[in-house]
Amino acid sequence: MTTNKAFLLDSRPGERPAGPHNFRLVETPLPTPDEGQALVRHLWLSLDPYMRGRMNEAKSYAEPQKLGEPMIGGTVGEVVESRLPGYAPGDLVLGMGGWQLYSLAGRGHLHKLDPRIAPPEAWLGPLGMPGVTAWVGLHEIIEPQAGETIVVSAATGAVGSVAAQLARRAGAHVIGIAGGPEKCAFAVETLGADACVDHRAPDFSERLKAATPRGVDGIFENVGGEPLEAALTRCNPFARIAICGLVATGYDGTKAALRNFGVTLAMRLKIQGFIVSDDMSLWPQAQAELTRLHATGALHWRKTVAEGLEAAPEAFFAMLKGGNFGKQLVKLR
Ligand SMILES: NC(=O)c1ccc[n+]([C@@H]2O[C@H](COP(=O)([O-])OP(=O)(O)OC[C@H]3O[C@@H](n4cnc5c(N)ncnc54)[C@H](OP(=O)(O)O)[C@@H]3O)[C@@H](O)[C@H]2O)c1
Structure with a gap:
């Protein structure tokens, strides 16, 4: 594929309640990585309630999502091209690639995943x-x-x-x-x-x-x-x-x-x-325990999967009202 597809935040909810009309789907040429970057093809996108808050302009614990940019979102994907030392094509990575098919990421923005530990999408859910x-x-x-x-x-x-x-x-x-x-x-x-x-x-x-x-x-x-x-x-x-x-x-x-x-x-x-990122020093202990429970089959979870990027907006607003049963994901490949 030579093009990327992305949902941008096109407008903020105002007098009209938030809905898929706030997003715009665009197609752009596939970016090429600069020195220190990797190009990642996304396999899974996570849909999370915090994204609704980011659509607002109001002050919160994080900056609002910028208009005209791909919606924020956790992703699992595979490296397809790399100029980032330590990352090679085929590596499975967790990142914040957003509502799009591909993203560029640099050091500190990707975490390598071991596919033997859990299915990749689990890192957007119970292990993430x-x-x-x-x-x-x-x-x-x-x-x-x-x-x-x-x-x-x-x-x-x-x-x-x-x-x-x-x-x-x-x-x-x-x-x-x-x-x-x-x-x-x-x-x-x-x-x-x-x-x-x-x-x-x-x-x-x-x-x-x-x-x-x-x-x-x-x-x-x-x-x-x-x-x-x-x-x-x-x-x-x-x-x-x-x-x-x-x-x-x-x-x-x-x-x-x-x-x-x-x-x-x-x-x-x-x-x-509390916000989960308040104290990042807690993450290793939490993830070690969750991974251990997962390995022994003691951590149960369900997922609701929307198929394809185009399905993301509807699935997102449905989730906010309980349309999901377990972790809401979008399968991108
Ligand atoms: N503080 C943090 O750092 C942090 C991090 C992650 C998530 N969160 C928050 O944690 C909560 C759960 O997030 P999640 O990702 O796990 O989402 P989720 O629970 O998988 O999905 C949202 C659920 O909220 C319930 N809901 C929606 N409207 C409701 C209503 N009016 N009354 C009762 N239940 C309603 C629905 O469940 P039912 O069908 O069962 O009603 C829906 O499935 C969210 O509030 C999210 O913003 C906070």
Whole structure:
């Protein structure tokens, strides 16, 4: 192939809600690597909720995505041409190649992957950023103790599915929250949750109460909104809440209001937001543990695969509303 295809961020969501119309597909000549660069052909693209936040101009923990440039995104690919010492054609690499078929990358922006350890796309899921996110939120903030009750929202998603399994391994009772009976069954039967409550059920709050007779000692929060408001009311004194994500707010820049906030004082809660890249020194330990669990078959995960780059925008917006079941990926080859 002699051309590259890329989705650029063409406009920011404004009065019109965010949607595929904010992206533009362009075809450009295939770039050639300069000294110190490698050309990578992408095999897999990761779709992640943080990308929605980057579409906004508002101040956040990271710079907004620039207009007219390929959308940011984690990729796994193979080197096809290299002027980067240590990298040769055929090497399997993890990078931030974005929503496109090819990218150029220099030193420090590619990580070689060993295909004998796991299928390459696993490095965009449980062994990569989402898995490490679960590990950090759980072990650094919640610190679950045996016998405690830990609630995990979006429990079958890329992050939540790992958080639920790690909490279970720490000896906690795990109560998942997920959208629909199929996801809830997976949380219990495959991920090992003790129970899972469907947030779409009209009596969701009552069901969560019934599933947490001893209260809640930790919340791994991926969603915000009603699931978090309900879980707050179940908290025991000194419960720990890791705010990992607030995807239910739509990441559209509007304020995320929270009911039941008074519980934070009454129950002396510790609430901490975190970003997985806050402390990169934690990654080796987290990835070593996740890789070890994967090798023994003890780390379960699912993926939802969209076929071809053209499918990325629809799959992305579907994922933000629960259209994915497990890690959302785009297969590019
Ligand atoms: N802090 C960090 O460094 C960091 C890093 C990675 C990800 N995150 C955050 O972690 C969260 C999970 O990310 P992920 O990549 O693993 O995505 P994911 O859970 O695989 O996909 C998003 C899920 O959110 C759930 N959801 C969406 N709208 C909802 C609503 N209104 N109510 C309840 N659930 C809703 C859906 O699950 P159901 O169908 O089960 O409802 C959907 O599948 C996101 O909030 C993301 O922004 C944070």
